[in-house]
Amino acid sequence: MRRSRWMGIAGAAAVALPLVAADWKPRRRVEIATEPERAPSYWMCTIPPLPKFPRLDRELQVDVAVVGGGFTGLAAAYYLKKLEPSLRVVLLEAQRFGSGASSRNSGGVRARFRGHDPSPSAARGYQLLQTFAETEGIDFDLAEGIPCITLYSAAQRCPNPDLTGDELAREIGSPFYATAEVSTANWLHPGKLIAGLVEANQRRGTELYEWSPVVRIDRGRSITLHTPGGRVTAQHLVLATNGYTQQLGFARSVLLTMHHRVIVTRPLTPAEWERSGLERWPFRLEAGGYYTHTVRSTPDRRFFYRHVLGHRAFEGTSWQISEREREIGRRELLQRYPWLAGVPIEYEWHGVTARTADWWPVSGQVDENIYVAAGYNGSGVMPTHFFGFLLAQSILGNPDPDLALLRPPRTHPRLPGGWLRHLAFQGWIEYRRWRGSRTPAAQAESTGATPQPLDVAV
Ligand SMILES: Cc1cc2nc3c(=O)[nH]c(=O)nc-3n(C[C@H](O)[C@H](O)[C@H](O)COP(=O)(O)OP(=O)(O)OC[C@H]3O[C@@H](n4cnc5c(N)ncnc54)[C@H](O)[C@@H]3O)c2cc1C
Numbered sequence: 001m002r003r004s005r006w007m008g009i010a011g012a013a014a015v016a017l018p019l020v021a022a023d024w025k026p027r028r029r030v031e032i033a034t035e036p037e038r039a040p041s042y043w044m045c046t047i048p049p050l051p052k053f054p055r056l057d058r059e060l061q062v063d064v065a066v067v068g069g070g071f072t073g074l075a076a077a078y079y080l081k082k083l084e085p086s087l088r089v090v091l092l093e094a095q096r097f098g099s100g101a102s103s104r105n106s107g108g109v110r111a112r113f114r115g116h117d118p119s120p121s122a123a124r125g126y127q128l129l130q131t132f133a134e135t136e137g138i139d140f141d142l143a144e145g146i147p148c149i150t151l152y153s154a155a156q157r158c159p160n161p162d163l164t165g166d167e168l169a170r171e172i173g174s175p176f177y178a179t180a181e182v183s184t185a186n187w188l189h190p191g192k193l194i195a196g197l198v199e200a201n202q203r204r205g206t207e208l209y210e211w212s213p214v215v216r217i218d219r220g221r222s223i224t225l226h227t228p229g230g231r232v233t234a235q236h237l238v239l240a241t242n243g244y245t246q247q248l249g250f251a252r253s254v255l256l257t258m259h260h261r262v263i264v265t266r267p268l269t270p271a272e273w274e275r276s277g278l279e280r281w282p283f284r285l286e287a288g289g290y291y292t293h294t295v296r297s298t299p300d301r302r303f304f305y306r307h308v309l310g311h312r313a314f315e316g317t318s319w320q321i322s323e324r325e326r327e328i329g330r331r332e333l334l335q336r337y338p339w340l341a342g343v344p345i346e347y348e349w350h351g352v353t354a355r356t357a358d359w360w361p362v363s364g365q366v367d368e369n370i371y372v373a374a375g376y377n378g379s380g381v382m383p384t385h386f387f388g389f390l391l392a393q394s395i396l397g398n399p400d401p402d403l404a405l406l407r408p409p410r411t412h413p414r415l416p417g418g419w420l421r422h423l424a425f426q427g428w429i430e431y432r433r434w435r436g437s438r439t440p441a442a443q444a445e446s447t448g449a450t451p452q453p454l455d456v457a458v
Helices: 003-027 073-081 122-137 165-172 190-204 243-249 270-276 322-337 381-396 401-405 420-436 442-446
Strands: 059-067 089-091 117-118 143-152 181-188 205-207 217-218 222-224 233-238 257-264 283-286 292-298 301-309 345-355 362-367 370-374
Touching: 059 073, 059 222, 073 089, 073 190, 073 233, 073 370, 073 381, 089 233, 122 190, 122 381, 165 181, 181 233, 190 205, 233 381, 243 257, 243 345, 243 370, 257 322, 270 401, 301 322, 301 420, 362 381, 370 381, 381 401
Parallel strands: 059 089, 059 233, 089 205, 143 283, 233 370
Antiparallel strands: 143 181, 217 222, 222 233, 257 301, 257 345, 283 292, 292 301, 362 370
16 A cells, blocks of 8 residues: 555544544543532522432442432332332432423423324323322422414424414514414423422332432442442332433433523513513424424513523533523524513523434333433423333333333434534534524614623523
8 A cells, every 4th residue: 555545544543533532431431420510490499499318328229229310210219119119219319309401491291202293192191290290299380271382483384374473573572483383282390390209209218319420330130330429239220311321321322412501581570571472472482393492481470491502522411601602592582582682681501401313212121120211302391200100110010001112222213423423413503593693583683773681690
């Protein structure tokens, strides 16, 4: 081979190898163990503080260990103890219970999987959430029939428009959207659901530990979990770690983390409330599926807004929100709702979701005695509860017609591999942002009266 050819190969290897090596790093490093404490969401700030639970500082031998104290893990532990009270069940959470996506979401609940697909199983999942509230006497403000609009920009085709752009400008104070479809949604208070699940687990005798990240898993006939201060040996393991699952070395090729930012304003004045149209249209979703925004009202009449931050290379789970990202968020918000300029923001937080290629959760058995449920594609409030229940049924060997819903990683389509996929996905997000910044509404905003900055007071 010619010398120049060898030099070319060596040069390419010198560039590629560090990237490949970097992609391997997270397989050995559990970033969650060193993550700073997450800022609490509006939801957690508006309920009485949850009881605090100890760090694991000893060795335990249990029947089932559940890792991850969000909706999935809390539901799995609860149903294991409810269905088989004699089991010894431990639940290990890296930070506070609910401090992952479960307390950071928009609270929309659908009797559907994947955001669409009504089915008898999805109806059963929704019913299970209602039964949980009744059985345990817990109120998490589940409300049905909330007016909901799905909003389309001029570039998107709305199949059955119910509202025109002019009507939207009048009714919700937005010059941005061209059409909308009207439907209804259900919602709940995510903080109250977390509190209820924690309380129900306490009552049923689940052993609860906070600030106890699992940093190593030794597989075998029994499983040993290591935390910085203790160790758990278990017959069965449930991984309920959603967007953090890849860090533990599971489902890496089928799960993709996606980061969001949520802001909540101070309570709106009567005039702003009128302008917002939130009384009539309190829940709003953008059409588009990937790079979308959610708006809703809160019980104390604030404006709640979720937008996408993007992907972080190598499935990182923390995201320091930069001034540039705040500025992009502000620009997109004012494109949609210019009258919000100058309304102070009182809450801001970041949240991680996990995506799959076919929009179906990664769920079920991954090994003889290891189970997982993760990757709800941003629609997890109902499915997390149901899949927690199904994992409990599966571990207990109980027959259940809906066990067929479980789809372990090997049955999922793989996401295109390695670091390149982050470039591709982030590139797509940047393109959407660029396109968004060139809409007529954005241009009008940039040439009109200079809006005051949105003050972030968090
Ligand atoms: C901004 C935002 C808006 C959303 N809006 C909606 C909505 O309107 N409707 C809807 O249905 N869904 C929504 N979702 C999605 C929904 O919140 C999630 O699908 C759901 O909360 C996932 O619950 P989970 O228990 O599986 O994961 P999480 O709540 O993320 O819990 C996982 C837990 O595992 C812990 N953990 C991770 N690694 C370890 C470890 N090594 N050791 C110990 N503990 C560990 C984490 O600390 C975390 O608490 C939204 C999500 C976000 C972020």
